[in-house]
Amino acid sequence: MFEQVEGQVQASVEWxxxxxxxxxxxxxxxxxxxVVVALARHLLSDRGGNFGPIRLTFARYLTLALELQLAADILSxxxxxxxxxxxxxxxxxxIRTALNxxxxxxLQAEGASPAEATGAPPRPDRP
Structure with missing residues (x-):
């Protein structure tokens, strides 16, 4: 019986x-x-060569994805x-922690506060 429960737990964790x-x-x-949509808008509007906000947006997505992938590895x-x-x-x-x-x-070098970098709402003591 213990082996059956253990097998079910392992299968559930794998799923x-x-x-x-x-x-x-x-x-x-x-x-x-x-990012592709933002890049297309940026290129069509002739706003110059500053891609900083687009890079920050993509970095936010990559950071979240890295955290999810690490969680999956921990589960495995x-x-x-x-x-x-x-x-x-x-x-x-x-490797993932270093990338993160x-x-x-x-993100901080580009001028985003840590709250903006993670997508968190700004703190009340900051504008």
């Missing part, structure tokens, strides 16, 4: 992992669509934690 991975891919796809490792999977998860987590860190730095 959840698949859903989270798919959601991450959808976030990237949505970001690409939003939690079901069958072998040392091989744990090592791969650690490597992936380091540098994306956040770039």
């Amino acid at each position: 959840l992992r698949l859903f989270v991975e798919g959601l991450g891919a959808l976030v990237i796809a949505a970001g690409i669509v939003v 490792t939690s079901v069958a934690p072998t040392w091989d999977r744990i090592g791969k998860l650690a490597a992936i987590a380091v 860190y540098f994306l956040s730095k770039e």
Whole structure:
């Protein structure tokens, strides 16, 4: 009986992992669509060469997608934690965390506050 319950839990977690991975891919796809539309508007309106706001928008989508993909990897490792999977998860987590860190730095360098970079509403003490 224990093996049956364990199998059901593993199957449920695998389905959840698949859903989270798919959601991450959808976030990237949505970001690409939003950026392509914004880029087309930008190029058609002859606003000059400043693509900063478009890059910031895409970075927000990528940051969210990276978080979702990391969550999917954590789910995958939690079901069958072998040392091989744990090592791969650690490597992936380091790479994705570094990418996320540098994306956040770039967002801040472009002039977005941390709240704007994550899409959070502005704090009351900030305009």
